[in-house]
Amino acid sequence: MRSNIKIKLSVAGVILLGAFGYLAFAGMQKGWVYFVGVDQFMGDQQYATSQARIRLHGKVATEGFDSSAAALSAKFNLAGAAHQLPVVYRGAIPDMFQAGRDVVVEGHRDDAGVFQADVLMTKCASKYEPGSPHAAKAEKQS
Amino acid sequence: MMTAGVGDLSLGLAILLAMGAVLMAIASARFESDVLLGVGRKLLVAFAAAVSISVAALAVAMINCDLRLEYVAHYSEKALPIGYKLAALWAGQEGSILLWAWLLAVMCAAMVVARRNYLKGSEGAAVVITLAVVCGFFAALLLFAANPFKPIAIVPQDGHGLNPFLQDPAMIAHPPVLFLGYAGFTIPFALLIGALVANRRDNEWLAGARRWIIASWLFLTAGIILGAQWAYVELGWGGYWAWDPVENASLLPWLTGTALMHSVMAQQHRGMFKRWNASLIILSFVLCIFGTYLTRSGVIQSVHAFGESAIGTFFLTFMVIIVLASGILMFVRRGALTSEHELEGLVAREGAFLATNVLLVGMMVVTLVGTIFPIISRAVSGHEVTVNQSFYNKVVGPMGMLLVALMALGPMLVYGGDAAKRLARGLIVPALIALVVTAFAFFRGLHNGWALLATAIAALGAACVFADLLTQIAHHLRNGENPINAIVHIIDGNHRRYGGQLAHVGMLMILVGIVGSSLFNQKENFELKENQTAQIGGFTLRFEKLEVVQQANFVGYQALVNVTDRDGGVSTLRPQIRKYDKAEQNNSEVAIQSSWRGDLYLTLAGFENDVAGIQAIVNPLVGWIWIGGIVMAAGAVLCLLPRLIPLRVPQPLKARAIPKMAKVNLKSA
Structure with missing residues (x-):
């Protein structure tokens, strides 16, 4: 009787763990994206022709900034220390979005070399200080 | 500057008091003196008083908008409404840690006062030491790494103002409630350390710990729901949960805390799962600290994390110490942690607790790994990899569904050997009801597999709860009681059981809300001229x-949108764009029309001349999440309430017997 329970328990455990493992694996396949800075994305050879989905961080450049909240789209250059990448984003514009801000975008590069983003996140600092620590951070990382 | 000086000074004093409490408790164990331990306890109460003075000092500085303090200048402004001036106290890093420390101190003080007769000998000393060390850690953190009383170099004309996102009622309540939950898990942790040090083999100490576990869980639940509500009404993208690191940080201890609440029952009644419970108590506590670390240290890129700072190292060191020390203690005392019963069968209450625990801890591990995946991947491969929402939805989602399915069977499960037979018998009627409801939903046009599964689970769960209650009522009715009386007596007779079931019903409602709003939401963007109309999900909108x-402190531009719903009801919604005086950018204020069937959620995305860009989202059943959250919290409150109606006992004894009865009753739940 006793060992019977142990066997049942082990079998149930193995099935459950296997199912979770499979779930996690399958989830990882679709759900993971590389997260790099603009400079690395533009400078590193391995991303040079890549059109895979990726997440990038950088600063919104002042030149070429065109955002229309009413039209729900934004065109801007995502800038690092050395490189710039043209980005087209479609969707609701976050309130904090503007030139000079640190943002995270997710999407892929199209044939023309323009980054088509469908996720746009602005870093929301709890306090706003001109020249906040985030600005310093972007330079540090790049 | 007077108040700031007082606040600073009392923080310093608080550290001394915590150290004094540790020393007194050590001395009491060394000299076996309960008098010394009493002094240690009183020093903990004094600690709470000192931190309270600090909080009061900061509150005064906030209300007076004392711009000589850096913290006030950064998070407040003169024109801020008084309520938000006070809420700005916990808007930033330093203030929120002060709030954490204060809530912790007050709870510790309440605990050592309420349980003064219990805290004796080496066990009591270990409990006091543990509490004092955690309290002292936070006081030291405040004084040396995150001091809210730091004076500013140049006094400004006005403050930076409070982030518009935080100017929302849910945001006033969310942090304190969540922190109450976080801080609350310190107490079961301290009680566990006490029991381990004293090498206790009985499960008596657990009864006290269990109340704190339920209370902390209650606050954690309420805090998470409030946070989700805030995200929903304030962030403007129509969702309430984005698997952001900050959100995950609060979910992690909730998952282990939920597991703990269930497995603790098996230890109280059957002396099982002792090692597991001890691990869960430690894990929940560490995850609360970890959550604070994650959100405060800037280690993970998050949409709404606080800026990075030096306090990360403090937290990391503290967590390592806790895990190592309690791990070693558990190993040394492994003899006291052996199970008194073996598992008799899988299809019984203890088996269900086990499965529930495995699922909850599994969900916690997946969420944790996903959250810190950027760190792991950077360390392993040098590339930073993040996982996005689809990962969590695909992995945690199905696990959660399985968990809720198991939960639905809850009321039908008993302890011991013949549970399977009784489950099969009890399940016939609820299963039929679930089948009928699901078939009905199918023929009404619900064809999504996940949605049908959720419908079946919710119907089964609700049917099980009611079937169980009805069986009990029928039993009472046969004894000639009137129905109302019977219900009151049944529920009052077993708060833990029915509180638990109420919480389960709340969870089922949340399931309905999550499935409805995430599978069937519709989103459209309209550019409307004046008096132009648009249609979405049965609603007609006219700008x-x-x-x-x-x-x-702001100018608002609002669009008047005339809404006609499915049933012809007419109302006006006013989504706004606000330009706060102190903010660099605009902030949109959504307008929501809610009913039990779902929400119409309008955001004014922008406007040019006479054209308004309006984002409209129809979120079916989303309100069930908020109501479900309230029901869940009510369940936990019911669990914590003492018995309301005294049992019928002989008259002279009655007055004294009530508290005793209440106690006995808590254990038998």
């Missing part, structure tokens, strides 16, 4: 005009 409203 009337744009208005300007002037408030104390």
Whole structure:
């Protein structure tokens, strides 16, 4: 009787763990994206022709900034220390979005070399200080 | 500057008091003196008083908008409404840690006062030491790494103001409630350390710990729901949960805390799962600290994390110490942690607790790994990899569904050997009801597999709860009681059981809300001229005009949108764009029309001349999440309430017997 329970328990455990493992694996396949800075994305050879989905961080450049909240789209250059990448984003514009801000975008590069983003996140600092620590951070990382 | 000086000074004093409490408790164990331990306890109460003075000092500085303090200058402004001035106390890093420390101190003080007769000998000393060390850690953190009383170099004309996102009622309540939950898990942790040090083999100490576990869980639940509600009404993208690191940080201890609440029952009644429970108590506590670390240290890129700072190292060191020390203690005392019963069968209450625990801890591990995946991947491969929402939805989602399915069977499960037979018998009627409801939903046009599964689970769960209650009522009715009386007596007779079931019903409602709003939401963007109409999900929207409203610290531009719903009801929604005086950018204020069937959620995305860009989202059943959250919290409150109606006992004894009865009853739940 006793060992019977142990066997049942082990079998149930193995099935459950296997199912979770499979779930996690399958989830990882679709759900993971590389997260790099603009400079690395533009400078590193391995991303040079890549059109895979990726997440990038950088600063919104002042030149070429065109955002229309009413039209729900934004065109801007995502800038690092050395490189710039043209980005087209479609969707609701976050309130904090503007030139000079640190943002995270997710999407892929199209044939023309323009980054088509469908996720746009602005870093929301709890306090706003001109020249906040985030600005310093972007330079540090790049 | 007077108040700031007082606040600073009392923080310093607080550290001394915590150290004094540790020393007194050590001395009491060394000299076996309960008098010394009493002094240690009183020093903990004094600690709470000292931190309270600090909080009061900061509150005064906040209300007076004392711009000589850096913290006030950064998070407040003169024109801020008084309520938000006070809420700005916990808007930033330093203030929120002060709040954490204060809530912790007050709870510790309440605990050592309430349980003064219990805290004796080496066990009591270990409990006091543990509490004092955690309290002292936070006081030291405040004084040396995150001091809210730091004076500013140049006193500004006005403050930076409070982040518009935080100017929302849910945001006033969310942090304190969540922190109450976080801080609360310190107490079961301290009680566990006490029991381990004293090498206790009985499960008596657990009864006290269990109340704190339920209370902390209650606050954690309420805090998470409030946070989700805030995200929903304030962030403007129509969702309430984005698997952001900050959100995950609060979910992690909730998952282990939920597991703990269930497995603790098996230890109380059957002396099982002792090692597991001890691990869960430690894990929940560490995850609460970890959550604070994650959100405060800037280690993970998050949409709404606080800026990075030096306090990360403090937290990391503290967590390592806790895990190592309690791990070693558990190993040394492994003899006291052996199970008194073996598992008799899988299809019994203890088996269900086990499965529940495995699922909850599994969900916690997946969420944790996903959250810190950027760190792991950077360390392993040098590339930073993040996982996005689809990962969590695909992995945690199905696990959660399985968990809720198991939960639905809850009321039908008993302890011991013949549970399977009784489950099969009890399940016939609820299963039929679930089948009928699901078939009905199918023929009404619900064809999504996940949605049908959720419908079946929710119907089964609700049917099980009611079937169980009805069986009990029928039993009472046969004894000639009137029905109302019977219900009151049944529920009052077993708060833990029915509180638990109420919480389960709340969870089922949340399931309905999550499935409805995430599978069937519709989102459309309209550019409307005045008096132009648009249609979405059975609603007809007509943009009337744009208005300007002037408030104390912002100017709002609002679109008047005339809404006609499915049943022909007419109302007006006013989504706004606010331009706060102190903010660099605009902040949109959504307008929501809610009913039990779902929400119409309008955001004014922008406007040019007479054209308004309006984002409309129809979120079916989303309100069930908020109501479900309230029901869940009510369940936990019911669990914590003492018995309301005294049992019928002989008259002279009655007055004294009530508290005793209440106690006995808590254990038998």
